[in-house]
Amino acid sequence: MMNSVLKTLCSAAALTICTAGAAWAEYPDRTISLMVPFAAGGGADVPARFIAEELEKELGQSVVVSNVTGAGGTVGATQLSTATADGYSLGFMPVGTTTTQPHLRGTSYGVDSFIPICMVASGPFYLVVDADSEFKTWEDLEAKAKGDGITFTGAAPGSLAHVTSVALGAMWGVDVGYLPTKGGGDAMNELKGGRADATAWFSDFDVRFGLNALAIFAPERSEIHPDVPTSGDKGHPADIAVWMGVFAPAGTPDDVVAKLDSACEAAITSEGFTANMEKANREIRHMNADEFGAFFRKAFEENGELLRNAGLVKN
Template sequence: MKLKRAMGIAAAAVLLGGGAAQAEYPERSIGMMIPFSAGGGTDVPGRFFAAEMEKILGTDIVVSNVTGAGGTIGATQLSQARADGYKLGFMPVGTTTTQPHLRRTSYNGDSWAPICLVAQGPQYVTVLEDSPVKTVDDLIAKAKSGKLVTGGPPPGSLPHIAQAAVANAYGVKFTYIPHEGINEVAKSMLGGRVDMAVWFGDAKARFGLRPLAILDSKRSAEFPDVPTLAELGQPVESFVWFGFFAPKGTPDAVVSTLSDACEKAVNSASFRGNMEKAKRQVRYMPRDEFAAFFARQYEQNGSLLKEAGLVK
């Protein structure tokens, strides 16, 4: 009897163990960290994306905003999280490819398992709708007088680097005031403390900011009358992208499941419709393509920061 009972317990353990090994991911809710404030430039597409991933994966995606230090506080926490597929991050190019060079963060380009690229879009040079600055020439003239004040996310962010590139192209200097996010920048502009900011195409609809120039090689369909900076003699281009990441060491099967779900989410009519309303451009890359793209961006932006004198 004792032998039969022991064999029965062993068989049950094998069955339970096999069932656990075969359990499909995800079994519970997933946390998705966004390293900037709610309603900001990263949060808007991130929440659109989370809503679609919930439908596809059949589980809750719990979004958390972990702000501070150019997104590095949230990114640091995520890089140190358990790599089991239940702690993920929706992060922009600046947090992942420029801040590590600037701040000597504990995370770097090798700290992640890139899942997919979700969106990418050009930036614009913007001013208030009723600003006396009507053209880029007006802007540069004000800069030459020493009176131009600009604002944006913390130093090393893509908007900051883009402003530095524009200033360098025209041989002028901007007084740059760092803010936590675009909401705060817009408040400073409305309060008369900031004259200009570099941001996405949604800056006009959301904050009443008027685009003076697009930092792209071609004009946009949304603002066909807004010239490219290249047309004005300075071929400065700047794009911001957003990707989905897991901590390094996340099981390959989990990353593959997430990448497949990401493709469905990004290509869904509802996601694309929401992004279009928000004046954002969608761009999907699967895991392998995105991983290679991310590695190139990490190295290129590190070199760009050195050339701009922002890091030694």
């Protein structure tokens, strides 16, 4: 009798081990969460939903986008940094949240808190105004800035929009007022409501919001908007680009990272993702896990130095 019980228990234990091993080998076997640290409809939210749709096809499981807002993306990033590192909690995060906010806010997360899986998109910022605005040219906005002053809007202090406003003020030798919001969608409301004069946005400023661009912060004009002058054309060369990609919490197993990396590459090069991004006037830039990891670390250090040199962070 005793031998029979022991045999049954051992068989059950062996079954549990085998089942667990099979489940791990079959990652993913349940829904994956893709956290965006800004409100729905913002600059990061759009490509996140495009890539989630294609990742579902590649991974064979639902990829649900969740928006966790607050403090320039740091609330969502902090949650991701402490999430279980099993491949089921991922984040779609931009440059500001991951490489500038830790220096500015002294966040609990840093460069070692995440594993970069893949870069998905990157594109230069444009200086944009509402289509009904009094500002028709760079010179119009500059004159107002040097006269009565202007108000710039964007995500929370420390975001790349905020950094852009500081850079713009330095170009013109003035202080540019800043109206922070919870994210891009709210910034557009401030702009269209007349409470802000300008903001920085991606290349889809026209198709999404019907805005006008006064300049692009890039070394060269864009193929998407060839008529928009560069800030360099106006005597103030600048290169302000926003990249974003998929991240996992540190400690995520190598085999899971490898599978996500492979799925990302297939998703980014898919016809569906390419068509959606093209329709939205957004620019694709893919880096695999190894490339993105090295790029991320370099950007983290360089942006920290940039912020210190700008006087936004104490040495």
